[in-house]
Amino acid sequence: MLESSLEFLRCVKCGAKLELDTFSFGKEIQEGLLECKKCKLEFPIIQKIPILWDDFSKYLSSRRILGGKLYKLTHSAKLKSFVKKSLTSKDNDRTNLEEKWAIVYQNSRISKFYSTIKKNLDSLPSSKFVLEHGCSIGIMTSHLANSCDHVFGIDRSFSAIQIAKKQFKPNLDYFVADSLSPVFGKLQFDLVLALNVLEIIEPQVLLKLISKQITKGYFTISDPYDFDRGHASVKNPIDASSLRTNLKNLGFKVSNSTKKPSFIPWNLKLNPRTSINYKVDLVIAQKS
Ligand SMILES: C[S@@+](CC[C@H](N)C(=O)[O-])C[C@H]1O[C@@H](n2cnc3c(N)ncnc32)[C@H](O)[C@@H]1O
Ligand SMILES: [Zn+2]
Structure with a gap:
């Protein structure tokens, strides 16, 4: 730290x-x-x-x-x-599961998904405070630290954060924490990211919490809407349309380029013979 x-x-x-x-x-x-x-x-x-x-x-x-x-x-x-x-x-x-997934993310860093998100983030103004929820091994967090002042990532997986922490940058820090807990109190962020976490962190609750973390700034959110996870499923799933409506109701304006749902390929390499090929929706929303 x-x-x-x-x-x-x-x-x-x-x-x-x-x-x-x-x-x-x-x-x-x-x-x-x-x-x-x-x-x-x-x-x-x-x-x-x-x-x-x-x-x-x-x-x-x-x-x-x-x-x-x-x-x-x-x-x-x-x-x-x-x-x-x-x-x-x-x-x-959960240890083995979290270790396994941390390695999957490490082996899947080269995916169209990450380069597309990077391109979109690079077009936003540089931010003073940035937070990524469910940052895993820190692919995006680390990228943002090249252009923003203070960049933080939180994830509940110690294994993932251990990999993220291998890269030192003086303005980049990671914490093992629950996104729904008030880790930063009332601190306001200029940019918050929540990429592919809505199946695991109750969507409406997370959106409300993130809305409180942004008075003026950007919210970048992506998801494959893969909600069918048996007993581990969230209570209130969301889709491309209700995500946008929710954001509007919380005071965000959805950027013109992400008004329509997108289908960005996100390839997760589980092992040399198995991959998951998601098509992910991206929304960039703003409060001004
Ligand atoms: C599907 S992965 C997405 C990882 C990364 N955002 C990406 O798109 O490559 C979801 C991540 O959220 C983390 N996570 C799940 N529930 C969480 C919670 N309540 N608080 C913080 N992190 C959580 C998991 O450990 C995992 O790293
Ligand atoms: Zn206390």
Whole structure:
């Protein structure tokens, strides 16, 4: 974590500012604890990655394998005991799934989808504050850091953020966090991205939250609308038309070039013999 990110972070439970206890650092904070003095919650920073979850035990309860790995990866005694005491119950483990998908995204970086989105983003004015929800391995976040002032990415997958963090840029930082939690308090962004996350993060709730993060600025959103995911499906799916209506109702103007639904190829290479070929819709909306 960049030390400079501290001023923008808030406790995801009570919204208070966080204090930083650093155990080791180089160019960035390598290991440490972020502490909320108000509600006493603590958030670990492991391998430069802050995990901003309101209940770290719960985060690890569905990622026990990750818990073991984090325990091994930590060096300071205080952090080791923090991870250890958070390793309690067990649910279905997400670690392998998240590791697998992080590798899929890494192997799928060269897709028409990413070059098309980059081209669209490059045509927007340069932004001061940028946030990407569900940034995964940071393909877009990292690209935006070449032209914008402060760029942040959040994702619930530690494995994905671990890959994203391999690339250092002094104005780019990543956090393991739930998009629906108030990681940045009331901070306003000039550009927010939510690419291909609507099947996983309840769409209406996410749109409302992002609308509150933008007073004046751009919102870039894409999706293949692949909502049929059995018990893991979101409650209220959305389609190309209701997405645009929702955005208008929230005070956004949809750009002329994305008024009509698009079908941008997004090729995900699952393994050498299997790919998913989505056709993704893109909307660029603006509040001015
Ligand atoms: C389908 S992937 C899309 C990744 C990337 N945006 C892209 O288009 O290449 C969805 C991402 O959202 C993340 N995610 C899912 N639910 C989340 C949540 N509640 N908060 C933050 N990230 C979440 C997943 O870990 C995953 O990396
Ligand atoms: Zn707090």
